[in-house]
Amino acid sequence: GEAILVCDQVTLQVIDVNARACEMHGYKREEFLRLRVPDFVAPQDYPRMEAIDVALKETGRYDGQQVLRRRDGSMFPCALNLRTVVLGDRRLTVAVYRDLTEQLKAQEFQRILFEQAGEAIVVVEQSTRRLLDANARACELHGYTKEEFLKLSIPDFLPAEHHPMMEQVGKALRETGRYDGQLFHRRKDGSVFPCAINLKTVVIGDRKLVVGVYRDLTEQLKAQEFFRVLFEKASDAVYLVSDEGLRVVEANEAACRLLGYPRDEFLKLGVVDLVPPAYRHRISEFHASVRDGDGYRRDRRMLFRKDGTMVAVDQAVSRVEISGKPYYIASCRDLTDQERAARELEEAKTSLERHVAERTAQLRESEERFRGAFAEGGIGMALVGLDGRFLQINRTLCEMLGYEELELRGTTFQAITHPEDKEKSAELARRMIEGQASARMVKRYLRRDGRVLWTDLSTTLLRDGAGAPFYFVTTIQDITEQKHAQEELERRVVDRTAELARANALLYEEIVERKRAESVLRLILEGTAAVTGGSFFRSLARHLASALNVRYACVVQGVGQGRARTLSFWDSKEFLGAIDYALPGTPCEDVMSGEACSYAHDVQRLFPDDRMLVDLDIQSYLGVPMTDSAGAVVGLLAVMDVKPVADEELKLSVLKIFASRAGVELERQLAEEALRESEERWRSLVANAPDVILTVDREGRILSINRTVTGARIADVLGRRVHEWVPPDVVPRVNAALEKAFVEAKSSSYETLSSGPNGSNAWYITRVG
Numbered sequence: 001g002e003a004i005l006v007c008d009q010v011t012l013q014v015i016d017v018n019a020r021a022c023e024m025h026g027y028k029r030e031e032f033l034r035l036r037v038p039d040f041v042a043p044q045d046y047p048r049m050e051a052i053d054v055a056l057k058e059t060g061r062y063d064g065q066q067v068l069r070r071r072d073g074s075m076f077p078c079a080l081n082l083r084t085v086v087l088g089d090r091r092l093t094v095a096v097y098r099d100l101t102e103q104l105k106a107q108e109f110q111r112i113l114f115e116q117a118g119e120a121i122v123v124v125e126q127s128t129r130r131l132l133d134a135n136a137r138a139c140e141l142h143g144y145t146k147e148e149f150l151k152l153s154i155p156d157f158l159p160a161e162h163h164p165m166m167e168q169v170g171k172a173l174r175e176t177g178r179y180d181g182q183l184f185h186r187r188k189d190g191s192v193f194p195c196a197i198n199l200k201t202v203v204i205g206d207r208k209l210v211v212g213v214y215r216d217l218t219e220q221l222k223a224q225e226f227f228r229v230l231f232e233k234a235s236d237a238v239y240l241v242s243d244e245g246l247r248v249v250e251a252n253e254a255a256c257r258l259l260g261y262p263r264d265e266f267l268k269l270g271v272v273d274l275v276p277p278a279y280r281h282r283i284s285e286f287h288a289s290v291r292d293g294d295g296y297r298r299d300r301r302m303l304f305r306k307d308g309t310m311v312a313v314d315q316a317v318s319r320v321e322i323s324g325k326p327y328y329i330a331s332c333r334d335l336t337d338q339e340r341a342a343r344e345l346e347e348a349k350t351s352l353e354r355h356v357a358e359r360t361a362q363l364r365e366s367e368e369r370f371r372g373a374f375a376e377g378g379i380g381m382a383l384v385g386l387d388g389r390f391l392q393i394n395r396t397l398c399e400m401l402g403y404e405e406l407e408l409r410g411t412t413f414q415a416i417t418h419p420e421d422k423e424k425s426a427e428l429a430r431r432m433i434e435g436q437a438s439a440r441m442v443k444r445y446l447r448r449d450g451r452v453l454w455t456d457l458s459t460t461l462l463r464d465g466a467g468a469p470f471y472f473v474t475t476i477q478d479i480t481e482q483k484h485a486q487e488e489l490e491r492r493v494v495d496r497t498a499e500l501a502r503a504n505a506l507l508y509e510e511i512v513e514r515k516r517a518e519s520v521l522r523l524i525l526e527g528t529a530a531v532t533g534g535s536f537f538r539s540l541a542r543h544l545a546s547a548l549n550v551r552y553a554c555v556v557q558g559v560g561q562g563r564a565r566t567l568s569f570w571d572s573k574e575f576l577g578a579i580d581y582a583l584p585g586t587p588c589e590d591v592m593s594g595e596a597c598s599y600a601h602d603v604q605r606l607f608p609d610d611r612m613l614v615d616l617d618i619q620s621y622l623g624v625p626m627t628d629s630a631g632a633v634v635g636l637l638a639v640m641d642v643k644p645v646a647d648e649e650l651k652l653s654v655l656k657i658f659a660s661r662a663g664v665e666l667e668r669q670l671a672e673e674a675l676r677e678s679e680e681r682w683r684s685l686v687a688n689a690p691d692v693i694l695t696v697d698r699e700g701r702i703l704s705i706n707r708t709v710t711g712a713r714i715a716d717v718l719g720r721r722v723h724e725w726v727p728p729d730v731v732p733r734v735n736a737a738l739e740k741a742f743v744e745a746k747s748s749s750y751e752t753l754s755s756g757p758n759g760s761n762a763w764y765i766t767r768v769g
Helices: 019-025 043-059 101-116 136-142 165-176 218-233 253-259 277-292 336-355 360-376 395-401 405-409 419-434 480-528 533-547 588-592 611-615 648-688 728-743
Strands: 003-008 014-017 061-069 075-087 090-099 120-125 130-134 178-186 192-204 207-216 237-242 248-251 296-304 310-322 325-334 380-384 390-393 438-446 452-463 469-478 552-560 563-570 580-582 597-599 620-627 633-641 694-696 702-705 748-755 761-768
Touching (some): 003 019, 043 061, 043 075, 075 101, 120 136, 165 178, 165 192, 192 218, 237 253, 253 296, 253 310, 253 325, 277 296, 277 310, 296 480, 325 336, 380 395, 390 405, 395 405, 395 452, 395 469, 419 438, 419 452, 419 469, 452 480, 533 552, 533 563, 533 633, 533 648, 563 633, 620 648, 633 648, 728 748
Antiparallel strands (some): 003 014, 075 090, 120 130, 120 207, 178 192, 237 248, 380 469, 438 452, 552 563, 552 633, 563 580, 597 620, 694 702, 748 761
16 A cells, blocks of 8 residues: 555666556656656655765665655655665665545644643643643643743642642552543633643653643632622522431521521431421422422421421422432511411402592501501502502512612612513502502513512502592512422423423334334235245245345355355346355355344455455345254355345344244255155165065055065066964964054064965064064
């Protein structure tokens, strides 16, 4: 495959070249032999020719690279191997070289990948810990130029307190060849940053190198710290429970405060300790509903405090996975104030409706109670004018919307309503002014920070004594978490629907594949079911080729001594004659040793000595052994094609199914041939025996006889009883011998006087069995 050239070392005249050299330079051989070496060396490489000549004269060899020129003037790099050969008084140079164009392109591609990678990558000599190479990201991460960075060793950019870790990392690399973990690196300016590292040992020649890939974890750790603080400082009680044993594994300050436990005591509790005794029988059902359901549940629950009292909470429980294990995170909001406020609000509304027409003093007293409930309520409340302006707002609503009270008083509810809900909200206000007493709707507000607040809004229009609209009394409850949970549920339904669709598609593909396999088997079975013997093998080969869509199919019998013979060979048009061939060097050799073999492509390259593969242009081969009832290999079943084979596993399965039937059929055929040969030998033995041999039935009638002694024709003797040729006193002995043979399956003999040749009498010894 390499280009080879021979030239005169003094004149540089080309003396001989191989076909690869001619192809590489684009010359015909007779053109090439008229050239000198400078004719096909790139001009810019002429100076190197002098150095090459010196090396050949001093050492007799040269190995290196050079740029050569083709006939069309294009240049290409190549690897050179030159040797001096002396023939008589002539010094010749033998050159072996190969084109490096693709190799250099691949090297440049790998270099680009290395330099442009998003992660920092360095190459380090394992023994000295010295940097050998680094990509741009690594230099940028540490604040060095590449020239500065490559002057460093590993200890130069590790903080001093992390130097002991180098021994631990080195031990892992020596024992396993890799290391994954976290370390702190130091930048050029002295600042330190955390990074995740992945190290792997590689060996190049006799050098052990370490390839390191790492990334800055600074932002990731900041995010983790943010969520930790968020958990600890949350106003709602939050605790984490393990799936196994339902034990509390983490809790925030609000949870400890709500239930009255110090944190160390809280973390020793189980769910059963947090549930009042009267409700503990429901724990298993609640656990199962979250574990096996959609992973989320929110409802009102009673929790058990350390002091034995109970507290009502709005509890949301979600199933989460941490490090591959299931946990449940519970978020609980104390409903004590909210429920009290809701009850007081209901009482205030009832009182307001009942006494609205009473005297002014009674109304003032009722209004005072309402103001108290309004100000201290656990849900958002507001009094809104007919023009949409906020007249009065409680603290809870201000907190929900993120505004100060004075800011809300200076605006309208329309100004902070989500654009998509403005029309519906305005329509509701219009209907109430026209006569509808109260209304309820799910409504979105825009918080001051731009986030969307989902609410459950209830509003009542108060009227004056004359029935004229006065102002709206509105209660607003935050249902943002509930809406997010609902959206998550809907997303999971969509995801689950997509999963089912993918599963159905896979099932459909499996059904199609199974139907195809059944069709192939049915086609072959229908073609071979009614035939046996040689016709069976011909029908099997023909239907295998058709059903499996291949060019050739054959049934082969092993004939011993490393040889085999085809019983049938179909080439998609006709049956080829029987072929007797040697097994060594063919793909059939391994199959005859009892192994199923599959060569999906390039079978000629794998078996270059098998001329049949070349003559028939065979590119792929599948073969399975045929065995007899004792398990011995008696032949093989094979299919071949002029193109690479597809559906390899299906075709091998079909071949194995029919190889069993073919093996049985071949065993039966061989047994029949052996039986025929045995019968022929028996008939020959009987026909040439000097004694009279005959077969009789139980009545003594002659069924066959090899010769007669009375001169009678055999045809005249058949069907007559042997009793006719013995004296009457011998007949009982004949009958006894027949009885013993047919009933007891035992042999016996007797002597008798019977008619001999030419009508004379002679003594005969008769053996019956």
